[in-house]
Amino acid sequence: MGFPGTWMTESESVMYRVVPKCACSSIGQIMYYSDHGVFFDGDIHDSKDKLHKWAQEDSQPLIEANAKAHKSYAFTCVRNPYTRILSSFFDKICGIQRNGKRYRGNLVPLLIQKYGIEVGSPEDGFEFDQIKSFRRFLLFARDTIRWKRPMDPDIHWSAMSGHVSTFIMNGGTYDNIFFTEKFNDGMQSVLDAIETPHRVDLNTIPRFNESEGHGPKRLHPVEDYFDDMSMHLMFEIYKRDFKLFKYDFENPANKMPLGDVDLAEVHAKLGE
Template sequence: MGFPGVWMTESESLIYRVVPKCACSTIGQIMFYSDHGRYFDGDIHDSTTGLHKWNQDGSQEPIRNAVLGHKTPAFTCVRNPYTRILSSFFDKIAGIQRNGKRYRGKLVPQLIQRYGIDVGSPENGFDFDQIASFRRFLLFARDTIRWRRPMEPDIHWSAMSGHISTFIGSGGRYDRIFFTEKFNDGMQEVLSDTKPAHKLDLKKVPRFNESEGHGPKRAHKVSAYFDDLSRHLIWEMYKDDFLLFRYDFDDPDNKMPIGEVDLDEVHAKLRY
């Protein structure tokens, strides 16, 4: 199967399994900086040099050898499922992308027609009922995950455990899985496992977020978006994410993890 979604520094000092909406842009830029002493000029997802990526032909052999050789520290980062799906909605559905267009072209018009979603527009200041539209989006997201209709689940709202499992299933092993909510502490532990060519102060690293300023801001606290039905759908989609990564399902407003990740448990349960 290979290692889709895996990035590695050119120096082979770090291996990272990308999980969308979990600080992946910032992590990629930190990895780039650790080798080159500068950040990539642009969205790190657009880079084709300076960082090994599985979808680049010349990178597959070095990544495969490093992963299976188990000599390079491998890590990933996770996020509270409630705030992750909200972020996906406000960025990919309600927001305007960097190219000035809607995400995936016809997706939003399709959601408006099929699910009755309203996301406003820049012209009206993104004035719409955020709670009602988000809950309808949640039905769509569940349909894509459960039945793969009307489309395959998008990487930005498919379960974190699904992304993370592909690395394990192909023979990889994580040395660390840390929390977006404790980013600096977790990333510092990752960097301490290696000797980067260029050291950096994590407190001074910009947060690289392409959606910032391109769409509506969340107007309510997290729990306001999740009624009983919404929480039922969330559990259906992300049960493994809550359990494996120790997030609080009972309190949507508690974004912090309630325990530490057990790496042995993750590898045992996600080794398909």
């Protein structure tokens, strides 16, 4: 299995387990900058060198040796499950991707056909009933996660605990898990704990939100998208995420965590 989704600076100053839709573009660019003093020109997910990634074959032995020996400070970042799934919907389902096409080719036509989802288009200004369509998408996301039908779950809406756990299961140890909602504080706590070839000033670093601008804007407050049935589905899919990462299941309007992540609990529960 190894360490899928794991990135490490070339200097081996720090190691990061990517969790999709949780500030991963910003974190990757900060890691890249901390080694090279410049940002990657483009989406950091497209970089092929100057940042070790498990997806790059040459990087795998280095990442594996480092993670198993816990040589570098290791961290990840999590996000409120309500806002994360909404972000996935607007970016991946409704949005036009960087290549000018719909995400995963036939995925959106499948959703329109099987679940009656509408997504709008740039031509009509993305006009559609966002709440109705999102709730139908949530049913689809549940079906993929629970029964792997009509397809396997996608990394952008599969549970965060699943992503976080692979690092632990294969011999890694986290030193820090922080919140997207408190990004500067969390990222600063990582930078304070490591030494990097180039100093990073978080106050001057741009936000690299690669999904922004590809699709419709969210028109309603978060809580409007989640009725009683939607919340039931959310708990069915993301119960572990809410509990382990201390997010407020009862109140979708509260995006902030209720407490700090208990690293010992995460390692115990996700290492089983």
